[in-house]
Amino acid sequence: MGNLCGKSSKDENFHGPGRTLGSAPAPATKASVPARVANEGPATSSKPKVTGPGRTVGGASANDTANDPRAAAAAAAEARFNKPVTGDLAKKLEEQKKQTHSKTLQEAARDNLAHRNADANAETRNWN
Numbered sequence: 001m002g003n004l005c006g007k008s009s010k011d012e013n014f015h016g017p018g019r020t021l022g023s024a025p026a027p028a029t030k031a032s033v034p035a036r037v038a039n040e041g042p043a044t045s046s047k048p049k050v051t052g053p054g055r056t057v058g059g060a061s062a063n064d065t066a067n068d069p070r071a072a073a074a075a076a077a078e079a080r081f082n083k084p085v086t087g088d089l090a091k092k093l094e095e096q097k098k099q100t101h102s103k104t105l106q107e108a109a110r111d112n113l114a115h116r117n118a119d120a121n122a123e124t125r126n127w128n
Contacts, residue, residue: 019025085094099107
């Protein structure tokens with residue numbers, strides 16, 4: 001339905017004359033071989049030359065300490081941890097993180113006591 005007013009492109013699937021059922025497909029063209037591979041034979045393959053001392057797989061050399069992903073991740077985590085707190089929500093979260101277990105329990109007890117007092121006052125007002 002979207003092609004009702006659209007333009008027809010030149011590279012459509014059915015732009016050619018087509019063929020009938022049962023007829024053979026068009027012959028495939030042969031791919032070209034790069035000149036470098038065509039000139040070299042299987043007997044002329046050379047192995048790469050190794051220079052310098054060998055290295056253990058997965059081992060880090062002396063100059064790779066600056067690119068060590070674990071060290072970079074640790075430095076980033078320390079930077080996030082030491083970042084100054086900004087904003088109201090961040091300050092409240094920081095206060096909650098600093099609370100000890102006993103302070104959290106005391107705060108929960110105060111909230112429960114206030115809730116019970118409010119329920120008792122509402123029941124008194126309603127004369128139940």
